[in-house]
Amino acid sequence: MNKMPMKWLLLLQLLQLTCYFSSGSCGKVLVWPVEFSHWMNMKTILDELVTRGHEVTVLESSASTLIDPNKPLAMKFETFPISLTKDDFQKVAKILIETWMLVVKDYFWIHLSTMQRLFEEFSDIGIKICSEVVSNKKLMTKLQESKFDVVLADAVGPCGELLAEMYNEEKWNQFYSEVLGKPTTLVETMGKAEMWLIRNYWDFSFPRPRLPNVEFVGGLHCKPAKPLPKEMEEFVQSSGEHGIVVFSLGSMVSNMSEERANVIASALAQIPQKVLWRYDGKKPDTLGPNTRLYKWIPQNDLLGHPKTKAFITHGGSNGIYEAIYHGIPMVGLPLFADQPHNVVHMTTKGAAIRLDLETMSTEDLLNALKEVINNPFYKENVMRLSAIQHDQPMKPLDRAIFWIEFVMRHRGAQHLRPAAHDLTWFQYHSLDVIGFLLACVTTAVFVITKCCLFCCRKFARIGKKGKKD
Amino acid sequence: MNKMPMKWLLLLQLLQLTCYFSSGSCGKVLVWPVEFSHWMNMKTILDELVTRGHEVTVLESSASTLIDPNKPLAMKFETFPISLTKDDFQKVAKILIETWMLVVKDYFWIHLSTMQRLFEEFSDIGIKICSEVVSNKKLMTKLQESKFDVVLADAVGPCGELLAEMYNEEKWNQFYSEVLGKPTTLVETMGKAEMWLIRNYWDFSFPRPRLPNVEFVGGLHCKPAKPLPKEMEEFVQSSGEHGIVVFSLGSMVSNMSEERANVIASALAQIPQKVLWRYDGKKPDTLGPNTRLYKWIPQNDLLGHPKTKAFITHGGSNGIYEAIYHGIPMVGLPLFADQPHNVVHMTTKGAAIRLDLETMSTEDLLNALKEVINNPFYKENVMRLSAIQHDQPMKPLDRAIFWIEFVMRHRGAQHLRPAAHDLTWFQYHSLDVIGFLLACVTTAVFVITKCCLFCCRKFARIGKKGKKD
Incomplete structure (x- = not known):
């Protein structure tokens, strides 16, 4: 029970x-x-x-x-x-x-x-x-x-x-x-x-x-995007051919220091894309007219929107999977837990650039965004991952x-x-087998040595006897 | 090219x-x-x-x-x-x-x-x-x-x-x-x-x-059984409630010594089931009226027939899979290649009994057949394997x-x-890492020992000097 x-x-x-x-x-x-x-x-x-x-x-x-x-x-x-x-x-x-x-x-x-x-x-x-x-x-x-x-x-x-x-x-x-x-x-x-x-x-x-x-x-949990709320769709459409950037640090961290928020806002203000930023803190002074703050965003629907060019993420595995599913290149700002590990995976596969939220400058973020949006390398790689995600037997x-x-x-x-669950630790590491083989070898060496010594002594005695005769 | x-x-x-x-x-x-x-x-x-x-x-x-x-x-x-x-x-x-x-x-x-x-x-x-x-x-x-x-x-x-x-x-x-x-x-x-x-x-x-x-x-390659040829279906139906036994040693071995054939035929003659035996050699003298010889049998259709009670097999993986698919217990007479290995798997999983074609007696075969046909243990186990085979995601x-x-x-x-394909043999076995760590340890031990020796000497000299003073 x-x-x-x-x-x-x-x-x-x-x-x-x-x-x-x-x-x-x-x-x-x-x-x-x-x-x-x-x-x-x-x-x-x-x-x-x-x-x-x-x-x-x-x-x-x-x-x-x-x-x-x-x-x-x-x-x-x-x-x-x-x-x-x-x-x-x-x-x-x-x-x-x-x-x-x-x-x-x-x-x-x-x-x-x-x-x-x-x-x-x-x-x-x-x-x-x-x-x-x-x-x-x-x-x-x-x-x-x-x-x-x-x-x-x-x-x-x-x-x-x-x-x-x-x-x-x-x-x-x-x-x-x-x-x-x-x-x-x-x-x-x-x-x-x-x-x-x-x-x-x-x-x-x-x-x-x-x-x-x-x-x-x-x-x-990934699924095709649903239509956005009317106001949000209008803002997204107003981005024209430049498209949009989606920015969220996940459900567990909703704000950051004012200084960091200004560094980020200032970088976002310099890109031609419109930005939808999930942010709960005080509005940064450097916030550009192209950036809108939201307490909550329909993340999957935004990532699946045809206008979306990049995703700034903390690297939670759910968000990364949504980006892979919809084929959106990422800028990763990992915070804790498996997030640094997840972002490293994405950078290694060429689908993301990693930055450090606490130490990055406005220019670092700006360059990273420009790179993932304009260099086809990132889009191609994330599209390859997306194809793998979509093309499964089931x-x-x-x-x-x-x-x-x-x-x-x-x-x-x-x-x-696997039978491994039912083995003791010494069976699991084959110590019983190794022990048995070692015992066999030791016994064999011992017996052979004893035999050799016995033979040597015997021959030595015969030799002595021969000399005496 | x-x-x-x-x-x-x-x-x-x-x-x-x-x-x-x-x-x-x-x-x-x-x-x-x-x-x-x-x-x-x-x-x-x-x-x-x-x-x-x-x-x-x-x-x-x-x-x-x-x-x-x-x-x-x-x-x-x-x-x-x-x-x-x-x-x-x-x-x-x-x-x-x-x-x-x-x-x-x-x-x-x-x-x-x-x-x-x-x-x-x-x-x-x-x-x-x-x-x-x-x-x-x-x-x-x-x-x-x-x-x-x-x-x-x-x-x-x-x-x-x-x-x-x-x-x-x-x-x-x-x-x-x-x-x-x-x-x-x-x-x-x-x-x-x-x-x-x-x-x-x-x-x-x-x-x-x-x-x-x-x-x-x-x-x-397994598939539901198709109807049998008319003459064969009549023979199978004539078995009544006892059902039939299917016997084949595969496509590569079609005959055996007269003595072995007689040992087998004599065992088959003593069971109440009808037997369909794929056999190309001389008709054995001990062949019972319940056994018919065929140069070729529709093996999958026979194994999938509701009257089939047991399968005598050489243990080729194709035949074993057909028996698993249709849930038929086996008597294995492995000959070569992976066949002994396959039959051991089936005996371990409780779906077969293994015999040695060259040394078994009439009684051995008779007992094994009675056991797999009448003891529900074998049928239950092979049905469990059959359920696993049929119940896959795809x-x-x-x-x-x-x-x-x-x-x-x-x-x-x-x-x-896996990246293992691209590693050299010493990388694959982590010898480079182990070597590096060993070098670190060796260096550390060397440096620490030298430092200790140096200090000891120094103190010893100071001590001597002190005594002199």
């Missing part, structure tokens, strides 16, 4: 699919989600599952910010009370992100200990929420009685496997062991996932080996749904599970 | 897809096929390509036995003359297979040198055919003028990578370098393939990492065609190519 909450897991950019419950072929899906941009991908999958007639229940804490009360959703939400308020949760997340941005900006080692402390704090909140769920007997009974077919969990923690090591891991192992009533570890429990859906694909990532229970479904969302339904239909996907 | 014939390659169970030519988007496919059972899979793909409107040209030597003159094919054949006759080629193949069966039957090491000599002989024939193609100027010019979009090659040699090592490899490297006019190796040339289509899938094989330019398309043939067309559309699939 207590197995569900194990799905609060710590890997970035992964959706983990675990089949714990079995019932008829009804298709009941329980979801353990993660806040912020991760919810975007999960929601895309859940919407499709609901469309296909499955019953979806999302577990969310009373401190969660998942639901936008203005947008009713087709799925059910099961809200459980926790002793943390929305404000508490947001505050810790905000401090964590701000420190993380410092780590990216300055040298890693200076802020390491602060980061470690903050991650531990965040991890403790995770354990706290998890523990309040598993001890909620009424909820647990209700969930158990619901007989779900599959648990879909976003296996995220800020910074993936690396952080799973940094987070006092023992703490999670101890917690998991206590709840399950048997010695286990976080990694062992994670390893029970039937299927891993990775928010990546070979347009974004570089070729490397993957296991059969891993499906790359990056870009599953769409990423359809593949994600296929494997979720497969796990429900077959009560798992054990035929895709 | 001389690049095409390189596609005579030496890996078993692989179809290699290489994009060498570029023209319009016409879809012109050049095929370098391999004889015998390998042709079955290749032909399935080619038929589908022709159906989808592509122009397919198959290169075949005058010694080839690919075309059945009774069955006209929709694809074009380009026959080139070689100085070897059909009989010569068949004779060498026959001797090789017979020796290989000996190797499987008895101990490997006894026949190793004979095998090595035979493989070398077979490899020399390969080089001979290859060299007669590349020196055929008329043919080469014709092919070059045809501007093909893709070369589809069956990368087979009897026994795969292992044998590529055994085959005086240098000979092939030298030959390849001569033809291309630059130093190269067989492996380097093979590594240029854009896409590898593997005749396997996770129902047959065990989960292991794979690279993105590898697609597992095992079972692509059918294996469609995936194979998709990637062939992808390579044509995009002039390759470079985004799936």
Whole structure:
């Protein structure tokens, strides 16, 4: 019964699919989600599952910010009370992100200990929420009685496997062991996932080996652009043949220092394109007449607009995928988490230029924008990535749904599970085989040496005897 | 111009897809096929390509036995003359297979040198055919003028990578370098393939990492059963509720010793099922009235027949895939090549029992047949494998065609190519990194030791001086 909450897991950019419950072929899906941009991908999958007639229940804490009360959703939400308020949760997340941005900006080692402390704090909140769920007997009974077919969990923690090591891991192992009533570890429990859906694909990532229970479904949230709001469309059309530039630093960072905003605005004022900038702070003094500020922009619809020439982005994987999907070259201003990594991928593939938000000058940004807009190199490369994204045997969302339904239909996907999960660490590294071979060699050397010595002595004695005779 | 014939390659169970030519988007496919059972899979793909409107040209030597003159094919054949006759080629193949069966039957090491000599002989024939193609100027010019979009090659040699090592490899490297006019190796040339289509899938094989330019398309030749010829259907129906057993040792071995045939026939005579046995030799004396001999059987249609209870097979991958597809438990009598390996996979997955054709008794075969027919364990397991084969995001043939067309559309699939191909052997094994780190450590140790020694001496001198004072 207590197995569900194990799905609060710590890997970035992964959706983990675990089949714990079995019932008829009804298709009941329980979801353990993660806040912020991760919810975007999960929601895309859940919407499709609901469309296909499955019953979806999302577990969310009373401190969660998942639901936008203005947008009713087709799925059910099961809200459980926790002793943390929305404000508490947001505050810790905000401090964590701000420190993380410092780590990216300055040298890693200076802020390491602060980061470690903050991650531990965040991890403790995770354990706290998890523990309040598993001890909620009424909820647990209700969930158990619901007989779900599959648990879909976003296996995220800020910074993936690396952080799973940094987070006092023992703490999670101890917690998991206590709840399950048997010695286990976080990694062992994670390893029970039937299927891993990775928010990546070979347009974004570089070729490397993957296991059969891993499906790359990056870009599953991308879709053709819808028409823009009237006022926005008029502004976009007023750009003429020069077109527009779209600028957003994502949903988690909405403002910056006044000085930085002026540096940026001043660069934007010097390009012939019109600019739509998602910005929540004070209007910069250097803002040009070609630039408009918005508290929110329909990012996918703008990137899919035929007038769009470039995208200035913080390098979140969702935004990058939308740019790849619509074939828009990028200027990357990575802030934290996987963003520097994502932007490096795009620059290596020739689809973006990377700048440092904190140190760049007006001229740096201006030159980068001119380059990605006017040098066909960037457009050609991003169009090549776009072709790869569009030309797949099956769409990423359809593949994600296929494997979720497969796990429900077959009560798992054990035929895709590598035997490595069931090996001990010394078996995994072939130490038992190496040990056995070493033992064989040692024995052989020992026996041969002994034989040689024996023969030598024997011959030596015969020799002596011969001499005596 | 001389690049095409390189596609005579030496890996078993692989179809290699290489994009060498570029023209319009016409879809012109050049095929370098391999004889015998390998042709079955290749032909399935080619038929589908022709159906989808592509122009397919198959290169075949005058010694080839690919075309059945009774069955006209929709694809074009380009026959080139070689100085070897059909009989010569068949004779060498026959001797090789017979020796290989000996190797499987008895101990490997006894026949190793004979095998090595035979493989070398077979490899020399390969080089001979290859060299007669590349020196055929008329043919080469014709092919070059045809501007093909893709070369589809069956990368087979009897026994795969292992044998590529055994085959005086240098000979092939030298030959390849001569033809291309630059130093190269067989492996380097093979590594240029854009896409590898593997005749396997996770129902047959065990989960292991794979690279993105590898697609597992095992079972692509399987299809629903067609009605049987009238006389055969009557015989099958006469089996009543007991059903039938299908028995074939494949297309390459059609007879066996009289003694073995009698042992088998005697076991078959004792089961309540009717038996359809593909057998070309003298009618065994012990043949029961329930067993009929056929020179040829419609294997897929029989395995897909609702009356079929078991399949006695040599364990060729095509036959095993048909049994998986239709969910028929097996008794495996492996003879050579990958057959022992294939049968072990099926026994491990609980879908077959393995026997040794040369040593088994009548009772062994009888017991094995009774077991796979009456013990639900085998039927359940093979039905599970069948479910895995049928429940894929996309059918294996469609995936194979998709990637062939992808390579044509995009002039390759470079985004799936692992960078490992471009590393030298010491980079591949990270020896450069390890070397650098070792050098750093050595330098550090050296410097620290020197510093310590210097300090010690200095202090010692000060100490002495102090004492003097």
